[in-house]
Amino acid sequence: MTRADAAAIAGGIPGLTLMEAAGRAVARAVMRRFRPVRTLVLAGPGNNGGDGYVVARLLEQAGWPVVVAALAPPRPGTDAAAVAARWRGPMADFSTASVARAGLVIDAVFGAGLSKPVDGLAAEVLGAVTAPVVAVDVPSGVDGATGAVRGFAPQAALTVTFFRLKPGHLLYPGRGLCGEVVLADIGLPAGVLAAIAPRAWRNGPGLWRLPRPGADSHKYARGHVAVVAGAGMTGAARLVAGAARRAGAGLLTLLAPDAATASVLRAGDPGVMVSEAGAESLLADARIGSWVVGPGLPPDAATRALLRQAIAAGRRVVADAGALRAATGDPDALAGAAVLTPHAGEFSAVFGPPGDDRPAAARAAAARTGAVVVLKGADSIIAAPDGRIVINANAPPWLATGGTGDVLAGIAAGLLAQGMAPFEAACAACFLHGEAAHRIGPGLVAEDIADHLKHVLAARLRS
Numbered sequence: 001m002t003r004a005d006a007a008a009i010a011g012g013i014p015g016l017t018l019m020e021a022a023g024r025a026v027a028r029a030v031m032r033r034f035r036p037v038r039t040l041v042l043a044g045p046g047n048n049g050g051d052g053y054v055v056a057r058l059l060e061q062a063g064w065p066v067v068v069a070a071l072a073p074p075r076p077g078t079d080a081a082a083v084a085a086r087w088r089g090p091m092a093d094f095s096t097a098s099v100a101r102a103g104l105v106i107d108a109v110f111g112a113g114l115s116k117p118v119d120g121l122a123a124e125v126l127g128a129v130t131a132p133v134v135a136v137d138v139p140s141g142v143d144g145a146t147g148a149v150r151g152f153a154p155q156a157a158l159t160v161t162f163f164r165l166k167p168g169h170l171l172y173p174g175r176g177l178c179g180e181v182v183l184a185d186i187g188l189p190a191g192v193l194a195a196i197a198p199r200a201w202r203n204g205p206g207l208w209r210l211p212r213p214g215a216d217s218h219k220y221a222r223g224h225v226a227v228v229a230g231a232g233m234t235g236a237a238r239l240v241a242g243a244a245r246r247a248g249a250g251l252l253t254l255l256a257p258d259a260a261t262a263s264v265l266r267a268g269d270p271g272v273m274v275s276e277a278g279a280e281s282l283l284a285d286a287r288i289g290s291w292v293v294g295p296g297l298p299p300d301a302a303t304r305a306l307l308r309q310a311i312a313a314g315r316r317v318v319a320d321a322g323a324l325r326a327a328t329g330d331p332d333a334l335a336g337a338a339v340l341t342p343h344a345g346e347f348s349a350v351f352g353p354p355g356d357d358r359p360a361a362a363r364a365a366a367a368r369t370g371a372v373v374v375l376k377g378a379d380s381i382i383a384a385p386d387g388r389i390v391i392n393a394n395a396p397p398w399l400a401t402g403g404t405g406d407v408l409a410g411i412a413a414g415l416l417a418q419g420m421a422p423f424e425a426a427c428a429a430c431f432l433h434g435e436a437a438h439r440i441g442p443g444l445v446a447e448d449i450a451d452h453l454k455h456v457l458a459a460r461l462r463s
């Protein structure tokens with residue numbers, strides 16, 4: 001955002017104009033949601049504080065009782081100093097006593113310029129707020145690039161941000177602390193986006209195109225997926241299979257490890273083929289282009305060897321669950337896969353704990369393995385080996401139930417089979433998975449998702 005600011009200023013928009021527009025957007029959002037109430041603006045020393053002085057002036061002009069408390073004065077000569085000088089209303093101490101008297105608090109302490117953990121007086125005062133908080137840009141202490149809390153950050157009821165959402169608005173815990181998020185246009189020209197060349201996006205249909213069979217298509221043209229099944233947890237492979245088929249794969253073969261497992265699998269969906277021929281023989285068929293390895297498989301040397309074999313044969317491999325665990329402490333075992341779908345635990349086992357900067361960790365894992373990495377969770381991060389990041393923010397908590405990850409791997413494989421590139425396939429899979437889960441809602445079990453995909457696809461392919 002600071003880069004956006006600089007690019008806009010370089011493009012001829014004065015910083016003061018942007019600050020006035022930002023403050024106006026916050027004041028407008030506040031007046032739409034709250035009745036006039038004793039309002040305390042907590043202002044920091046930078047431009048975030050500057051926005052706060054603008055909010056104070058505009059609310060006061062609208063008849064609100066407003067007091068400003070400054071953590072520190074803005075540096076002389078800055079835009080923030082200019083707007084602070086235009087504030088003629090009452091000032092209060094930056095203290096817990098001031099906060100106790102407020103019916104509404106505008107948090108304009110730190111924004112995009114957060115440079116260290118929030119501690120000391122700032123943390124004490126922000127931590128004492130019991131009134132509703134409206135955050136300017138981000139709740140102070142939320143790192144806009146990662147969503148992590150540095151030191152302390154208050155819980156906002158409303159966050160008004162500008163130009164473009166930042167990762168911190170989409171990634172937890174920051175996302176949870178923002179409350180309602182309003183994205184305001186402050187007049188930054190579209191060219192600014194090109195100038196800052198963003199590397200992170202929010203997932204959405206504008207980022208990828210779903211495959212659609214042509215009138216003359218046939219099942220082979222839509223791709224053949226192989227799913228390696230385990231002897232014990234056969235359900236996992238079946239969930240993968242159902243999802244890959246609903247996502248549009250033309251053919252699907254379950255690779256059974258033995259005759260007993262094969263007969264269990266044959267009792268499942270009639271449209272699925274079951275093979276006992278062994279991986280070698282299936283890998284000899286180049287038409288079986290996409291493989292899913294891991295769901296329901298033990299994290300052992302055999303799983304690892306099978307994964308390497310499929311990658312070495314040039315297949316597009318989605319590696320999940322057992323295949324990831326089989327690579328514990330050894331990311332190179334996953335090199336060359338198309339898509340890896342670790343949840344936080346699997347990610348930590350392979351690559352080490354992601355820490356506070358999960359986008360950076362996911363990026364590094366993708367660069368290391370050459371695979372697209374989907375770091376799954378409520379806010380899945382999809383990272384490409386070239387450094388692009390997409391954040392998926394449409395997944396409802398109903399997905400927090402066993403087997404939904406298997407379904408995600410299946411959707412990704414089904415899209416890969418139809419020729420989507422790994423990054424786009426992974427992004428689209430996360431999005432469709434989330435949309436299907438929304439349709440299902442409470443009571444969701446993993447089996448439901450594949451069924452609902454047809455409705456989600458129908459809606460998406462219509463629009």
Ligand SMILES: NC(=O)C1=CN([C@@H]2O[C@H](COP(=O)(O)OP(=O)(O)OC[C@H]3O[C@@H](n4cnc5c(N)ncnc54)[C@H](OP(=O)(O)O)[C@@H]3O)[C@@H](O)[C@H]2O)[C@@H](O)CC1
Pocket residue numbers: 001002003004005006008018019022044045046047048049050051109110111112113114115116117118119122136137138162163186
């Ligand atoms: N970009 C745009 O298009 C637009 C941006 N706008 C607004 O600008 C905001 C960004 O402003 P900004 O760059 O001045 O940074 P900001 O968040 O005010 O903080 C910097 C100051 O805080 C200090 N400080 C930091 N952390 C600290 C800590 N933990 N504890 C103590 N001190 C700490 C830091 O100190 P220093 O690091 O220099 O030691 C410095 O003095 C952005 O969020 C948005 O609201 C809009 O006006 C219009 C359009």
Ligand SMILES: Nc1ncnc2c1ncn2[C@@H]1O[C@H](COP(=O)(O)OP(=O)(O)O)[C@@H](O)[C@H]1O
Pocket residue numbers: 321343376377378379380395396397398399400401402403404405406407408433
């Ligand atoms: N709280 C949540 N909110 C939204 N999505 C979630 C949440 N918890 C899990 N998910 C999603 O559910 C899926 C769970 O995958 P995973 O943990 O691999 O489960 P399993 O191994 O049982 O299939 C992932 O796609 C993840 O993004």
Ligand SMILES: [K+]
Pocket residue numbers: 048107108109110111135136137138139140
């Ligand atoms: K803030």
